[in-house]
Amino acid sequence: MFWRGVLGYLPVNIAQGVVGLLTIVLFTRVLTPEQYGVYALAFSVLSLTQTVLLTWTEAAMARFHARQDADGRLPDHFATLYRLWFGLALVAPIVAAGVLRFAPLSAPMKVAVAAAFAGAVVKSLAKLSQERRRAAGEVSGAALLDIVQTVGGFVLGLVLALVGLGGAAPLLGMGAISLLCLVFVLPAELRRSTGGRYDPAMAKAYAAYGVPVALSLVLALVLSTTDRFLLAAFLNEQAVGVYHAGYSLGSRTLDVVFIWLGMAGGPALVAALERGGHPALKDAAHEQAGFMVLLTLPAAVGLALVGRPLAQVMVGPDLSAGAGHVVPWIAVAGWLSGVTTYYLLQAFTLGRKTLMLIGCMAIPAGANVILNLALIPRFGLDGALWSTAASYGVGAVGAALLGRRACPLPVPWAALTRCGLACALMAAAVLAVPAFGGVVELILKACAGAVVYGVAALALDAGGVRGRALDILQRRLKPA
Template identity: 35%
Template sequence: MKTRGWHFHLTSLAPANLLLAVVGLGGLALYSRLMTTEQYGAYVLALTAQLLGQWLLFSWLTMSVARFTPRMRKPRQARELLTTVYAMALMVGLALMGLAWGLDMLYPEGSGRYRPLVFATMSMMVCRSMAQIGLESHRANLRIGRYSLLESSQALAGLGFGYVLVSRGAGQPEFALWGSALANLGLLVVDLPWILRNLRPGCFSRPLLQSIWQYGWPMAVSLVLCMSLASLDRFLLGYLTGEEAVALYGAAVSIAERPLSIAFNWIGSATISLSFNAHEREGISAANAIMQGALVTLILLTWPMAFGLAALAEPIATFMLGREFHQGVANLLPWVALIGLLKGFVDHYFAQTFQLTGRTAALSGTYAAALGVNLLANLILIPAFGLPGAIASAVLAYVTAMILQVALADAGLRRRPPMMDMLKALLACGLMYGVVRLLAFSGTVQGLLQGVGAGVLSYGLVAYWLDLAGIRRRIARGLADPKR
């Protein structure tokens, strides 16, 4: 498998992923100013619950679309796949909403003040899952332009609707979720002509549904465990210390993990599909070569991002957040950036080894073990140390998951770490961190732009001086043949 195809996928998916990062940070900046710390803490918990529910109830369907679409390219097969998946997703969504209404009717006083937030969370879950089916189909069929346009449009619309509703609704967190739900509902309306062309009542297939379930449920379990590992500490913080700690931690995670997760997801999504094809057509060695190149790229991109977030923690918190968040989030950012880095390599790189070989049960086992470590450590450390205890627990859990995934990986896919490039990248990041901290930029637009520019320039110069990942040869080759 040629790396040119991988580079093409990276380039094609870049605009949508960058816009998602900008919208995510924009939502953080807006909502942290419109909501109190308690309201924002409730919003973080609701958003986390929405993702957990979506992965538990719908991910086995959406992930199966991505997996089965390359196999079912004939029109009749494609209609069978989409009809089966959309019908099942609709049944699950209606059952979920019906259960919520039924419980509310039976226990009208049980939900109390959280009733609007619960219904907004469930509505967002259903609308997003239904929209994601089409998005996964477009991406699997390499309709990257359509995928990028729809995904970018719904992200922008969700932020716009959410801002208007929250600003007029006294900062109540459910309005932010209603804004995203409306945006995904709008995506479904725009995509409706394509959906209707691919739906046929007679194409619903029970045998196909059984195959989808057999493939999808182990991956759904892995996703739920992965999400639980990433979010358990927030629920425990809320229970053991209060919603204010959740708000600070959630804001720090949104700033640090969002850009890192976008970068990891961008490179991982472009890598995994090509690795599947290489594994099936050319064997395990070809897939291994693509994964090795992805590892070097991830190191070159995500390590300086994490160091840059740590170096600019104070100006970022000052610029992005309301005054009551500034100091607390600035203190958390360097550590949360480390967690985001560990999480990205665990979820978007080492886990792909198990997907390539089909050993999804073993993958679930690594997440289950890490979740157990995280739960035990949080119960011990949060009451004693508060937020620092939650951070230490997260680091310990992801290190556990990484060690297990490396140890249990298939022998043919165990890659030697590029030690020399790792040492050079660490030195370049360390020098960049020192330069940015020494210059002490302000928390304004100009200060942040100057800080980012100084970081990129210093990192780039040191990387060129050290010839990190053969960068001199790559630049010389690009200058000699611009079309390459």
């Protein structure tokens, strides 16, 4: 199931990667630094609203689908979840009205925040459909829905930015396309609850599982967004724009790989545990972890090494210098965040001990707030960067230690060691390339790094890549 998902979700992640980079390239040029800062803050509001109110129903849809399918209770499953979702969604406009009425926001910021609240609701409802498809193994359907939202939202957001809607434009584009997708997918999804009934006991079980997941994700958002709000408070929206441009360039580049693996890996781990117990889970998790390290560690190291020329090529001239300084720090933080989110924290959802997630995420979130309050006033942008990297490091260590009490997952020490050595050789090759600047430096360093890492990984059999490559080759050469 894992490898089928890896291949099936590859087009999604190609689309997300391309759109993510184009978002940085074009919106940092079409929007002013202040407008880009407004967009960054409003996007944080969207993420926070969706997570606080609605994400726990999405988590329950994904985690309990296999169990309810085996018990023949899928109609009750859908009826219960959709009733819960619609009840929670009614809270969003009430909160939005309060924020827009009483918060001291500028007019452009109010428009962007209003778009964020509306977008959170429609994106979450579309997310329910996507999580159902993923849990059911409908890879192509889930992939198509994601691609349409990603590409369509970007294109419409860009058009709206070009006609002068400022920092609200990307959010309006995302929300409008998600709403359009719902016109086509929601009727069929709601019909799946036909014959089902709302089950209070089922709802209680879903809340017991999903609410702690949502609270932990709120803390994760505190960890990832506090720096922007504090930069706006202590500095200005332009500083937020610089930080968000570099942060997006670093994190989105890595997120493409982590989300790809997570889309395939999460359902595969649940299926392995439900069908084969802990022995099957251990084998599946070890395979996934080794493959994750093989792909993501060199991506993070390479990103840190080419941060400056990458920003010169990808980010608008008003933001590129500052963004280039941000990227290497975010490469470190992004790798720690990805490994924590898409592997280490799986222990708590697999073990259905999601209350522990809250404590696990409270530690790095609290550290991030304290460090940002202490360092941003004194060191400005650098203070936010140091705080972010340190906080994610604390979070990774905490998740690894606490996760062993929930559902022990193997740590791929051999893959970490061999991939780390291959990355060291890659770094030496990249640093030997002169700093020409711009696209020439970026291409030469990227090519040198990719070749050296590829050769070293094969020679060291990092992450079992040599055995897997030979297996694929043998299958292709085997007579039909």
